[in-house]
Structures are given as structure tokens and as C-alpha cells.
Amino acid sequence: MQPEDGLHILGTASASPSKNRFPSAHLLKIGGRFFLLDCGEGTQMQLRKYKLNFNRIEAVCITHLHGDHFYGLIGLISTFSLLGRTKLLKIIAPKELKEILEIQLKASGTMLSYRLDFVDTRLEDILFEDQEIKIQRILLNHRVFCAGFLFTKKSGKRKINLQACHDHEIPKNQLGLLQKGKDFTKDDGSVIQNELLTLKGAKQKKMAYCTDTRFFPEIIKQLKDVDLLYHEATFLDTHAQRAEQTFHSTAKQAASIALKANVKQLILSHFSARYKGLEEFKKEAQEIFDNVVLAKEGMFVSF
Amino acid sequence: MQPEDGLHILGTASASPSKNRFPSAHLLKIGGRFFLLDCGEGTQMQLRKYKLNFNRIEAVCITHLHGDHFYGLIGLISTFSLLGRTKLLKIIAPKELKEILEIQLKASGTMLSYRLDFVDTRLEDILFEDQEIKIQRILLNHRVFCAGFLFTKKSGKRKINLQACHDHEIPKNQLGLLQKGKDFTKDDGSVIQNELLTLKGAKQKKMAYCTDTRFFPEIIKQLKDVDLLYHEATFLDTHAQRAEQTFHSTAKQAASIALKANVKQLILSHFSARYKGLEEFKKEAQEIFDNVVLAKEGMFVSF
Secondary structure, three states, X not given: OOOOOEEEEEEOEOOOOOOOOOOOEEEEEEOOEEEEEEEOOOXXXXXXXXXXXXXXXXXXXXXXXXXXXXXXXXXXXXXXXXXXXXXXXXXXXXXXXXXXXHHHHHHOOOOOOOOEEEEEOOOOOEEXXXXXXXXXXXXXXXXOOOXXXXXXXXXXXXXXXXXXXXXXXXXXXXXXXXHOOOOEEOOOOOEEOHHHHEEOOOOOEEEEEEOOOOOOHHHHHHXXXXXXXXXXXXXXXXXXXXXXXXXXXXXXXXXXXXXXXXXXXXXXXXXXXXXXXXXXXXXXXXXXXXXXXXXXXXXXXXX | OOOOOEEEEEEOEOOOOOOXXXXXXXXXXXXXXXXXXXXXOOHHHHHHHOOOOHHHEEEEEOOOOOHHHOOOHHHHHHHHHHOOOOOOEEEEEOOXXXXXXXXXXXXXXXXXXXXEEEEEOOOOOEEEEOOOEEEEEEXXXXXXXXXXXXXXXXXXXXXXXXXXXXXXXOOHHHHHHHHOOOOEEOOOOOEEOHHHHEEOOOOOEEEEEEOOOOOOHHHHHHHOOOOEEEEEOOEOHHHHHHHHHOOOOEHHHHHHHHHHHOOXXXXXXXXXXXXXXXXXXXXXXXOXXXXXXXXXXXXXXXX
């Protein structure tokens, strides 16, 4: 498992899997925590193949209820239970998914060993938030209700600068106050400012996941300056009309969103099975935006 | 694709898939026709991997509603539709499966390009029958309702013996009557018997698919003399108690059924993930019944 923030790519296909491409699934590592983004058929096999730890996944985020984005979820949650998971699992998805999972668990007489906690993406703009991570929905424009996800890793608290504290002879029982942002007052009444005794915390980072959607510039304001943008690119420019009709995007359109949002890096994926080689996707996108990665099963894209 | 009757093994895992073992799925070729037996997650990927023709599958037979036997079905039927299938697909399964499929198709706004025809295994003993093939249920003994399948390829009609017809100078317009079993009467009134002018048709063959079940001798009478018996063997003898508790069988128990039913060949499969090597399954079974095959993904077992 890679140490830094990044996205493990598990599936790059659109619609149905082909011999070498699995349906959409991604394991996002951010702030040392794990979120599964979409869960197409075979996701649990892909997680095993790439030796990714099932049990650290705290939430599964499903963009929409087309099968290539969620047919692997029932198998995954069943396997979690067989493995004896006890930790709650959040399912962040359109609400119909709850019934779909429950009817299948009922038919097999399965009592999960852990609790599912559903968050309906139709209702909330902020889907999850704690001290470290915020997940917001990004409303997309697809044939059915579809919401992407904006992950923000909040900037970390300042950390004690041990060397500086040693040099200034700060008593250990004062370190807690320093961490809370207080300055230190010496016995002689002089003050040492907090910034001299602490180090900057981790930088805020943002990752946005946008699939499936037609070209939809309304999302740009939410994507401003994100570190990593995943944007679907089902088609090449030659099939722009087909993209429009099927509510998908071309590589150029994804690049145009990336450019206007001033993102740092763009991942293209969700490729139509009609294309065998994919280099043309990169070429077309790079006419507009330079820092483009073509997704591939097994790849880890750090940010 | 192999020319003769046989079973393509697509998945040999029990419960959840492991790195190298997929959940239950088998493509039965019998009399030139194709039936899918169970459809665990990833079945459509396995069919592609082994270059098996999706579109010739006329029925999917699901033994029971534990996920490792049917979680791949919704993806497969969706892909059939994306590929433009028009031919009706029979789903032979416990009736709850209908609702499970329909709720998922509804959530994704999918209108299939072909019709599904459900046959409820809870209701009927003869699940399908036409001039060539009969499918009967085999009631098994598992934690939920579970029915295996007995396939009978009926003995074929006698075929015209072209050489004999030529030697006896049979007029061509009489061949149809010969095929219907009539004798031929010459102008001089003498009769040539049908058996001299025709060849025996194809021999009747039987294949039985029994999973998941605890040791259940009640099935033996239905399995008498079958050409190929697939019987689950989740456990080795050392875990016989666990087999009993979980309503599964050991390799020895499967072999004992094969022996008593006088079957020609036995396939063992549905192996618990706790076992890495599988040779012990064969060894234990062969103490009781000799003609044993250990299932493996990609294998074709002819009969």
C-alpha cells in the first residue's frame, strides 16, 4: 500500500467489462483513510488482486445506479461480513440502493456482522464531515440522478517543533497548550510566539471524482484548484455527438473542465469498449490541458 | 468452443472469491445447446476470458439465492442487452430472484432488449422440456431452499444410412418416411426393415448438478447412472462436522453419492477458501469412487 494520498484505479471500463477492463471502482487513500469510489462487478476480486486492505474501507461512495457503478457492492458487503467485519460501513449513494441491497440480503438470509449507515446523495450537499475529511456532492448531468464527490483533506493542526521547544527550554507540560495555538510566556514575562515553537500542519488537499456526466461546466466552480480531478472520458472527439446523446463526455471536454477549474492533475477513464488503444485520449486532452493521466487497472495516482 | 457435450468450469470457490478462484458458474454444453449453471460475481468476465459465446446461452439455472451463486446475473443480463440480444432468456431459479433483478433494472432505468422468462424451481419438478432436452430439479438440503438440476439429452432419432439406401435403391422421396421409422416396401411386395436403412440416433445422456447441499442420500435415485455428476465438496473429511453444521458436503460424501448412484464421472468443486492445495480432495474421494475430476477455472469436462 502506498504511503501518500492517491487513487488506486481498479476499473476503467464503461457500460460492460471487457477482457482487460473492469467496471468503475477506485480506492481513494486520503489522510491515511480509505474510501471506495464506485463498486462495479468484480471490485472485490480487484481489491484482492492488488492486495488492498478490504477492512480499512470506511465508506463506499456510489455516484449513480447504473450497474457498472454498483453491481459489485452486494458481493463486497457480503464478503466483509464473511471476514467478520464489525466496523460500521457508510454507503453514500442515491437512496434506492438501500432497498436493492436489503432485498438481496433478505433472500439469502444474511445478517451482516456489522452495521450499514446510508447517506442519501439526493438530499445532502455535505455528505460527510469530521475533523480531517469533508465529502461534498457534485451534481452531474447524466441520464439518471448522478452525483460525483469532492473530497477535502483539511489542513492539519500545527505540530510541535521539538528542536525549537528544546532550544527555548519549554517545559513538557506546556506542549499541549502550544498545540492549541497558544504563545509561551517565560518567567521573565517575555513571550515566544507559537509560530516559533510549532511547525505547519499538513496542507489542505482536494480530490474530485466526476463520473458519469455529459460536458457540464456548472461543476467548474466546485472543482477550482483541486489537486486531482477524475473526470470521465467515455468518447473521443469523433464521437462527440454520441457523447452528447448518451450523457457522457469526450476527452477534450474533460480537459476543458480541468483547464477552466485550474486543477493540478487530470485522470481520464471510463473508456468506451469501442476503443482498443487509448493514447488518442491523452493526445486529444493534451491539446487543451497538459497534466493528464490515462487510468489503467492497478495504477496508483498520487496527489 | 469444444464440439462435444461437456461442462465449462468458470468458478470453483465457495462463499467468497479468492485471488485465483471465482464463485460458482458453469457453462453446460449439451446437444449443441448452452445452459449457464449458477452465475456468481464475475461470470461475465470469466465467459469473456475463456472466449465462450454469451449469446448462445438459452437459460440460466440458479440453484439458490446465496450470493456466490447469483450475484453475477444482473451484470450478465445487462450486458446481454448492451450487446443487443433479442432472443428470450429463461431464468430457472427460486422465484425471489425475479424481484431482485427487476428492482435493479428499474433503478437504472434499463429496458432489456429481450424478454426474461422466469421458471420457479419451488413449484415444478420438470423445469423445462422439449424434443431434445429435459431439465428436472433435484431437491437438495441446504440452509435456504436449494434445487440442483438434472439434464437429460434425449436419445436422438434414427438417421438415414445413406450407403444402405443407395445399395437397396431406395427412392429419395421415401427418405422422410424412413426417418419417421417406417419400413420400406419394394415393388415386389417384399419389405426392408427400417433398422437396415437407418442408423441409431445419438445416445441419451444425463448430467446432474448438485450444489449446495449437505450429504443427502435422498438424491441418489435421481442420479442413477448419470454420465456426469457435479457434486459440491466444500470440505475435507477433517472438517466433516463443519460441513454438517453449514449444510455442505465433504469430498468423501460426494464420492459416496457417486458410488451409490453408479455415475460414470464425478466432478468435485465449491472448495472452501481455507484449503490452498486441493489434491487431498481427490485422494479422499478416490478412496470411495475412482473417476473423480477436481474442478478448475477454465477446465472443460466432456461426457
